[in-house]
Amino acid sequence: QVRLVESGGGLVQAGGSLRLSCAVSGRTSSSYTMAWFRQAPGKEREFVAAIPWSGGQTYYGDSVKGRFTISRVNADNTVYLQMNSLKPEDTAVYSCAAGLASRSVVGDGRFYDYWGQGTQVTVSS
Numbered sequence: 001q002v003r004l005v006e007s008g009g010g011l012v013q014a015g016g017s018l019r020l021s022c023a024v025s026g027r028t029s030s031s032y033t034m035a036w037f038r039q040a041p042g043k044e045r046e047f048v049a050a051i052p053w054s055g056g057q058t059y060y061g062d063s064v065k066g067r068f069t070i071s072r073v074n075a076d077n078t079v080y081l082q083m084n085s086l087k088p089e090d091t092a093v094y095s096c097a098a099g100l101a102s103r104s105v106v107g108d109g110r111f112y113d114y115w116g117q118g119t120q121v122t123v124s125s
Contacts, residue, residue, distance in 0.1 A: 002026040002114040004096045009119030016086050016123075022079040022096030022116060030054045033101040034079045036070060037109055038092035038121075047107035048094070049081060059106045063089075086123045093118040 008020040020036070035050035049070035050059040058070055069082040079096060099112030 002028055002098050004114055004116035006096050006116045006119040009121045011122045012086055014087055014123055014125050017084045020081040020094055024077045031100055032098045033106055035097045036081045038094045040092040045109055050106040088123045088125045091123050094121050
């Protein structure tokens, strides 16, 4: 089992920045892909960003490219999501996920087996 615990959500004004953290514990695998998804009220879950556990190419959803950055710190088993130039449209519950998602399916939540509880991000105008 892999345990994922998100933190860092909160209220921020449009144009501001926020950094989310995903603490990872349990039986992790070097083959895992780590990802962030988000879901706003009345909308379907949306892919945000992904990075291989072992490092390598990063991936981003079109709506956040150029504004968000995903990274991983090996020393503390934490995956981060740095969010800049935030917009009200970014308001959502952000969840961390882990699974055996290959390059072609990193944005598909069906390929992720482990999920955190989510953290609320609210961007005011």
